[in-house]
Amino acid sequence: MISTGKISLFATAIVVSASMIEAWVLSRKKTAHFDWHEVMLSLTDLVGRKLLALLPLSLAAPIFAFAWDHRIYTATINSALMVLLLFVGQEFFYYWYHRASHRIRFFWATHAVHYSPNQLTLSSAYRLGWTGKLTGTAMFFTxxxxxxxxxxxxxxxxxxxxxxxxxxxxxxMxxxxxxxxxxxxxxAHRVHHASxxxxxxxxxxGVLIIFDRLFGTYVAERDDLPCRYGLTTPTRSHNPFVVQFEHWVSLARDIASSKRPWTAIGYVLRPPGWRPDGAGETTEDLRRGVTH
Incomplete structure (x- = not known):
């Protein structure tokens, strides 16, 4: 039987190869500027995550172990119905993991790396950030x-x-x-990446869009509003360490400047851009036209 590691390696090879073919095709088009730096930053992210995966660093692992030891049932995935239930359940918890990753700054500090490319290409898919295992986002699937x-x-x-x-x-497409x-x-995903x-x-x-429609977060792509990619405050650096850690540095700086414990907690748990004086740059602030 082929091991999970070999399957992962094979999938990675296909993904990188496809993204390189797309990059080559796009770079030869005269109609738009193509930035190879963005591709290189994504490749650096991928290599860094593969190396970090060799270290036993995971906040979710002990949480999973505790949940398994105290499970209320032992399920066997031996039928089409069980596969379907697992798929829908995983999609449900993926929706809430992903929504939290955008709405809680502690999780966003890692997740923002995925949105730092100022162009959307297949290589953007594997720029995921080096600190994901340390934030324990997998615990959403506990x-x-x-x-x-x-x-x-x-x-x-x-x-x-x-x-x-x-x-x-x-x-x-x-x-x-x-x-x-x-x-x-x-x-739908172009909208998700747009700033x-x-x-x-x-x-x-993740695979389905039905939970966005159910919970009111679905937005259709508009012909009259082209997507602008990157963060609302774009990342311009080509330094992979800046790309990986700029949001953690910013969060640490805001926490250090807090005069009250609840303010520091707010910086960690409230949405990106939140400020205690109300003059922040959260999604709600930007939509109201409130800026610094």
């Missing part, structure tokens, strides 16, 4: 373990979810008709 799904099955399902999302990171109502598509105020904090789904 209920599945507690319900009786083995931790390695939960993580494998999440890996498949992320692999699906690879092809969504492009600007050249059109809308896909009725599929837009059910699945996460390149069009236009009208598009912020939308389309959090």
């Amino acid at each position: 209920p599945l373990v507690w319900l009786g799904i083995r931790p390695e099955v939960v993580l494998a399902t999440l890996m498949i979810n992320l692999l699906y999302q690879f092809w969504l990171h492009n600007t050249w 059109p809308k896909l008709g009725w599929l837009e109502y059910v699945f996460n598509t390149p069009s 236009n105020v009208e598009y912020l904090d939308a389309n959090y789904g």
